[in-house]
Amino acid sequence: MAVYLNNAATTWPKPECVPEAMSMFITQGGANSSRGTSSKRDMSTMNLILDCRMKLAEFFGGYDNLNPLFVTFTMNITEAINVVLHGFLKPGMRVLTSSMEHNAVMRPLRALESKGVNLDILYADPLGLLHPEDLISKLSESRYDLAIFSHASNVSGTLQPINELAEICRDHKLPLVLDTAQTAGLIKLNASELGLAALCFTGHKGLMGPQGTGGIIWEPEFASQVEPFITGGTGSYSHLEVQPEDMPDKFESGTPNLPGIAGLNAALDWLTETGINNIANKEYESDSYFLEKLKTLDERIILSGMQDMNKRVSVFALNVEGLDNGILADELSIAGFETRPGLHCAPIAHKTLNTFPQGALRVSPGYFTTHEEIDSFIEALREIINQPCTR
Ligand SMILES: Cc1ncc(COP(=O)(O)O)c(C=O)c1O
Incomplete structure (x- = not known):
């Protein structure tokens, strides 16, 4: 699955x-x-x-x-x-x-x-x-x-x-x-x-x-x-x-x-x-875990938007230098991870964030996402970023 x-x-x-x-x-x-x-x-x-x-x-x-x-x-x-x-x-x-x-x-x-x-x-x-x-x-x-x-x-x-x-x-x-x-x-x-x-x-x-x-x-x-x-x-x-x-x-x-x-x-x-507070606390905890892992994963990763979990929700748009976000999403999909690349029906937001026209890979964990799933995603991302370039 x-x-x-x-x-x-x-x-x-x-x-x-x-x-x-x-x-x-x-x-x-x-x-x-x-x-x-x-x-x-x-x-x-x-x-x-x-x-x-x-x-x-x-x-x-x-x-x-x-x-x-x-x-x-x-x-x-x-x-x-x-x-x-x-x-x-x-x-x-x-x-x-x-x-x-x-x-x-x-x-x-x-x-x-x-x-x-x-x-x-x-x-x-x-x-x-x-x-x-x-x-x-x-x-x-x-x-x-x-x-x-x-x-x-x-x-x-x-x-x-x-x-x-x-x-x-x-x-x-x-x-x-x-x-x-x-x-x-x-x-x-x-x-x-x-x-x-x-x-x-x-x-x-x-x-x-x-x-x-x-x-x-x-x-x-x-x-x-x-x-x-x-x-x-x-x-x-x-x-x-x-x-x-x-x-x-x-x-x-x-x-x-x-x-x-x-x-x-x-x-x-x-x-x-x-309880909405319990839902928010659980998501905050696992998003903070995700964010910390992402920040230290590889310096070629550029994360759009606020870097502080208190000023954002669980929607992360990222680009990897030298790697098209559509190809990245495809490779993640082959590895078993569902994300969304591109412009996310929001061209004006991407223009504001300086990610237009290439867009970004959007990763959005949810209430049911586990730490194990986050760990395995981070590992898959690391492997894809570091594999010899055949694209
Ligand atoms: C901020 C925002 N507004 C509007 C929409 C449109 O939602 P729906 O497709 O449920 O109408 C979305 C969907 O992603 C959204 O994120």
């Missing part, structure tokens, strides 16, 4: 309760939501969805007394971000983002820019870090309608000073959207304490749920200013040919990923039982 070091793409394995809950939903539940009668199966699907909404509102510090109506389910964070950006931004508005974003943010923004939205970039330093004073100076120069930042980079793992950034946005009454793809489930986040307009999450990474799940935690007033990006059947207001305004239906058209929600619901229970 290969050693899985690609948790930044999706976490694996999942806790056992996740596939169990999904299988149980398909074999024993299986009714659609709000599209039947009040049979036992219909009610049990509705209960599942409400239960998961309530857990998400609690988990992410939702608004309005953890009101589950302001939790929207999407297929992933990419859809969540698109729902927010396309629904809110109109031609002539100004939006600010950072130079460390994933294409889940950059591509919708570039598409909106081509329709007349003004896009501005807050540049991070070459370690991928945003500086609060740079945000203050941007906001003193121009007025923006929206800001969107990622909490941690999916390339270098650099963690942004989100408390400070959010406070500055609050002081300037600038609605802030947060991409939590690389931190949800690992770092405790509280949308209402941070004053976020919208917190976007994906279910299949640190939240340990299945692929095809994600969503948005909305600030209610902001949600009322956003138009639905996707419209269609909601199982409610069937006499209307226009989209209902009521939450959560406003942003949820079409049959949801119900087996996925069952899996995510079980994953949230697992996260709560295991």
Whole structure:
């Protein structure tokens, strides 16, 4: 069995309760939501969805007394971000983002820019870090309608000073959207304490749920200013040919990923039982172990981003002088290690980190990675780097 070091793409394995809950939903539940009668199966699907909404509102510090109506389910964070950006931004508005974003943010923004939205970039330093004073100076120069930042980079793992950034946005009454793809489930986040307009999450990474799940935690007033990006059947207001305004239906058209929600619901229970602090401590310990080994392995290895585990998450982008990262990933794969080379859907982040266009080898251990696996990876890397050059 290969050693899985690609948790930044999706976490694996999942806790056992996740596939169990999904299988149980398909074999024993299986009714659609709000599209039947009040049979036992219909009610049990509705209960599942409400239960998961309530857990998400609690988990992410939702608004309005953890009101589950302001939790929207999407297929992933990419859809969540698109729902927010396309629904809110109109031609002539100004939006600010950072130079460390994933294409889940950059591509919708570039598409909106081509329709007349003004896009501005807050540049991070070459370690991928945003500086609060740079945000203050941007906001003193121009007025923006929206800001969107990622909490941690999916390339270098650099963690942004989100408390400070959010406070500055609050002081300037600038609605802030947060991409939590690389931190949800690992770092405790509280949308209402941070004053976020919208917190976007994906279910299949640190939240340990299945692929095809994600969503948005909305600030209610902001949600009322956003138009639905996707419209269609909601199982409610069937006499209307226009989209209902009521939450959560406003942003949820079409049959949801119900087996996925069952899996995510079980994953949230697992996260709560295991404890986010325990998960973070375990990952911190094994990432520090990995980082120390990597730093002393070979001076031809160049690690991007912060070198201090307190300022990053478990996503390591590295290059080896004189060795293409794609070839390195292939050789590691042959040796039994799953990583990800290239540009990681984040060209602007690689430009900031000075790793564009060649990209980097991304190694992302996870909660279930053991010290033995790290040791064997380090040994394989050493061997590949030192083998006579036949490439
Ligand atoms: C920071 C960041 N944002 C957005 C995404 C997109 O995630 P998804 O494919 O689940 O929509 C990723 C995925 O790697 C990511 O790391």
